[in-house]
Amino acid sequence: MDIQVHGAEPSPEERAAVDRLLGAASSGWEGGGRDIARDGRSAQGGRAAREQRELLLPALHAVQDSVGWVSEGALNYICQRLTVPPADAWGVVTFYHLFATEPRPLNVVHVCDDLACRLRGAETLCAELEVELGPAGEAKRAGDGTWLRSPCLGLCERAPAALVVHAGPVRETASFGPVGQALTLARALEGDTTELLTAPAARLAALRRSVPQAGSPGLKLLSRVGAVDPASLDAYRDAGGYRALERAIALGPAGVIAELTASQLVGRGGAAFPAGRKWEAVARAAETTRYVICNADESEPGTFKDRVLLEEDPFAIVEAMTIAGFACGAEEGFVYLRGEYPQAEVRLRQAIAAARAARLLGNDVDGADFRFDIEIRRGAGAYICGEETALFESIEGKRGEPRSKPPFPVEVGLFGKPTLVNNVETLANVPWIVLEGGAAFRATGTAESSGTKLFCLSGEVNRPGLYEVPFGATLGDLLALGGGVTGGRELLAVLLGGAAGSFVGPDRLSLPLTFEGTRAAGTTLGSGVVLVYSAAADLGDALVRIAEFFRHESCGQCVPCRVGTVRQLELLQRLRRQTPLGDRAQEMALFAELAQAMRDASICGLGQTASAAVASALALFDPFTANPSR
Numbered sequence: 001m002d003i004q005v006h007g008a009e010p011s012p013e014e015r016a017a018v019d020r021l022l023g024a025a026s027s028g029w030e031g032g033g034r035d036i037a038r039d040g041r042s043a044q045g046g047r048a049a050r051e052q053r054e055l056l057l058p059a060l061h062a063v064q065d066s067v068g069w070v071s072e073g074a075l076n077y078i079c080q081r082l083t084v085p086p087a088d089a090w091g092v093v094t095f096y097h098l099f100a101t102e103p104r105p106l107n108v109v110h111v112c113d114d115l116a117c118r119l120r121g122a123e124t125l126c127a128e129l130e131v132e133l134g135p136a137g138e139a140k141r142a143g144d145g146t147w148l149r150s151p152c153l154g155l156c157e158r159a160p161a162a163l164v165v166h167a168g169p170v171r172e173t174a175s176f177g178p179v180g181q182a183l184t185l186a187r188a189l190e191g192d193t194t195e196l197l198t199a200p201a202a203r204l205a206a207l208r209r210s211v212p213q214a215g216s217p218g219l220k221l222l223s224r225v226g227a228v229d230p231a232s233l234d235a236y237r238d239a240g241g242y243r244a245l246e247r248a249i250a251l252g253p254a255g256v257i258a259e260l261t262a263s264q265l266v267g268r269g270g271a272a273f274p275a276g277r278k279w280e281a282v283a284r285a286a287e288t289t290r291y292v293i294c295n296a297d298e299s300e301p302g303t304f305k306d307r308v309l310l311e312e313d314p315f316a317i318v319e320a321m322t323i324a325g326f327a328c329g330a331e332e333g334f335v336y337l338r339g340e341y342p343q344a345e346v347r348l349r350q351a352i353a354a355a356r357a358a359r360l361l362g363n364d365v366d367g368a369d370f371r372f373d374i375e376i377r378r379g380a381g382a383y384i385c386g387e388e389t390a391l392f393e394s395i396e397g398k399r400g401e402p403r404s405k406p407p408f409p410v411e412v413g414l415f416g417k418p419t420l421v422n423n424v425e426t427l428a429n430v431p432w433i434v435l436e437g438g439a440a441f442r443a444t445g446t447a448e449s450s451g452t453k454l455f456c457l458s459g460e461v462n463r464p465g466l467y468e469v470p471f472g473a474t475l476g477d478l479l480a481l482g483g484g485v486t487g488g489r490e491l492l493a494v495l496l497g498g499a500a501g502s503f504v505g506p507d508r509l510s511l512p513l514t515f516e517g518t519r520a521a522g523t524t525l526g527s528g529v530v531l532v533y534s535a536a537a538d539l540g541d542a543l544v545r546i547a548e549f550f551r552h553e554s555c556g557q558c559v560p561c562r563v564g565t566v567r568q569l570e571l572l573q574r575l576r577r578q579t580p581l582g583d584r585a586q587e588m589a590l591f592a593e594l595a596q597a598m599r600d601a602s603i604c605g606l607g608q609t610a611s612a613a614v615a616s617a618l619a620l621f622d623p624f625t626a627n628p629s630r
């Protein structure tokens with residue numbers, strides 16, 4: 001079926017950007033078919049490419065990277081090439097926050113104004129930028145860059161954080177100290193990136209700040225971070241890399257799954273599902289086309305662990321996915337990577353290319369007669385796409401709307417096939433387990449939480465950063481590692497697990513940071529967020545921000561969440577303005593009703609947890625009347 005699209009035409013640049021991805025229309029439309037077009041190894045061409053709806057997001061990225069936004073003409077051209085109805089494609093492009101459908105300058109600074117950054121001057125930075133560059137979204141002069149507010153960028157340990165996007169090949173992350181940030185960002189917009197984290201020395205210094213434990217003995221997940229060149233396969237191998245794949249091949253698929261099951265590793269993406277059971281279910285599926293997905297969407301406010309692993313130890317993730325492909329009988333893997341992680345993307349692409357060149361990916365992996373390869377798919381700024389079924393929809397080129405479960409992904413996943421989805425940190429544990437054995441892994445941690453855990457410590461703490469501790473360490477231990485509350489202030493609360501998690505008070509310092517410990521205390525580890533608020537913090541502001549986040553990120557598919565997140569925000573705004581509907585008790589009753597409806601009747605975890613953090617805070621404090629001056 002051909003789609004005839006009338007109306008706006010693409011510009012030559014837009015056409016060229018699409019053709020670079022899909023193959024030139026004139027030469028490739030009828031020939032070829034899909035040659036594995038992973039990571040730009042070869043162009044997509046031929047009729048097969050035209051029918052490949054799954055290339056919609058890569059095509060939109062190609063256009064936006066090239067010219068800064070997606071025009072009607074560009075969208076028309078993509079629709080023609082991929083045989084997607086324009087109305088359908090419009091629904092997709094407008095779903096993802098990173099895609100612009102109005103003209104936008106090539107260079108954009110995305111400034112985080114989310115939870116950790118607002119505790120460290122994000123609003124001041126935004127005010128300075130307004131003076132320096134004009135209002136958000138506007139360019140001072142034609143041809144200038146602009147700046148935009150953004151939800152958490154996954155750089156919380158460097159708060160206040162910003163992401164500088166130079167449309168075209170250069171995309172850089174940046175973070176700054178408290179002085180001169182606006183000017184530095186303004187210079188970066190004009191192409192002067194000397195003050196960004198590009199120089200090796202600056203990167204190393206930033207890494208030491210992000211991972212204060214780097215180089216310490218006894219680390220498992222972070223052992224290579226800061227010690228082994230993440231761009232070098234040789235360095236990875238010298239540090240023991242790829243020995244786990246060799247052992248996996250010697251053990252055979254069933255042996256690998258047995259070790260994983262014995263390790264009692266559970267998923268680190270938030271749901272804490274036993275990894276061995278998931279791998280086994282995929283390996284046993286009747287359908288023989290299977291997929292492995294590394295969930296690297298990491299958009300939970302306050303979370304940055306997966307970014308650090310991908311940037312600093314990318315070969316470990318590639319090796320782990322290869323072992324997963326071998327054990328589960330999958331030939332294709334996808335990394336679904338947050339659109340806001342350019343450095344991780346560079347490192348992963350390098351690692352995948354190096355592994356292919358060394359025959360550690362491809363048709364005959366490590367001479368062991370099995371085939372496995374990995375493709376990177378970039379997200380485009382939609383938190384919901386971290387939910388595994390929304391992630392499938394996104395890779396398939398659709399709006400990221402979660403599917404109803406069951407059927408579960410291990411039975412019906414990506415493209416309707418059995419699919420293994422694991423979080424980056426979950427996968428990062430795999431090589432160690434295969435090499436040292438499940439029993440050795442289980443020797444660290446507690447009865448129900450084996451191994452070590454990465455925690456993203458941010459907010460009002462002296463040494464924010466990524467920390468690895470054995471399960472069993474307490475909240476107080478972790479805060480001590482981070483040097484305590486900034487300026488020796490009194491601790492007010494800690495947000496555990498991110499926006500979908502919950503607040504705990506200072507009486508919880510002895511809480512063991514384990515799955516069972518947090519469950520018993522009515523809280524959650526979630527994605528490993530530990531966000532610290534001092535008594536000087538404005539918790540009411542944080543609650544309104546959390547509610548804004550959920551209203552913004554709800555996919556809108558089901559009523560309890562679509563309406564509930566709006567009503568929750570309105571309610572909190574009323575409380576903050578001290579203008580309750582009726583009296584405060586009535587507002588609290590309304591909140592309880594809303595929270596219950598969202599919890600009980602939402603399709604997915606977003607709606608089910610959208611009120612959790614707010615409810616936990618309201619149970620602990622009165623953040624709206626305790627500090628009426630704010």
Ligand SMILES: Cc1cc2nc3c(=O)[nH]c(=O)nc-3n(C[C@H](O)[C@H](O)[C@H](O)COP(=O)(O)O)c2cc1C
Nearest residue numbers: 267268269295297298299386387388422423426605
């Ligand atoms: C709204 C929402 C967002 C999620 N975001 C992520 C994410 O960014 N990364 C992730 O690994 N899991 C995320 N998850 C959990 C995934 O659905 C899934 O459980 C996980 O990727 C499985 O991997 P694991 O078993 O290794 O944890 C999210 C879940 C929900 C409901």
Ligand code: SF4
Nearest residue numbers: 555557558561604607
């Ligand atoms: S709960 Fe929210 S995010 Fe999840 S499917 Fe429903 S509307 Fe979408």
Ligand code: FES
Nearest residue numbers: 112117152153156
């Ligand atoms: S980068 Fe700002 S809150 Fe995470």
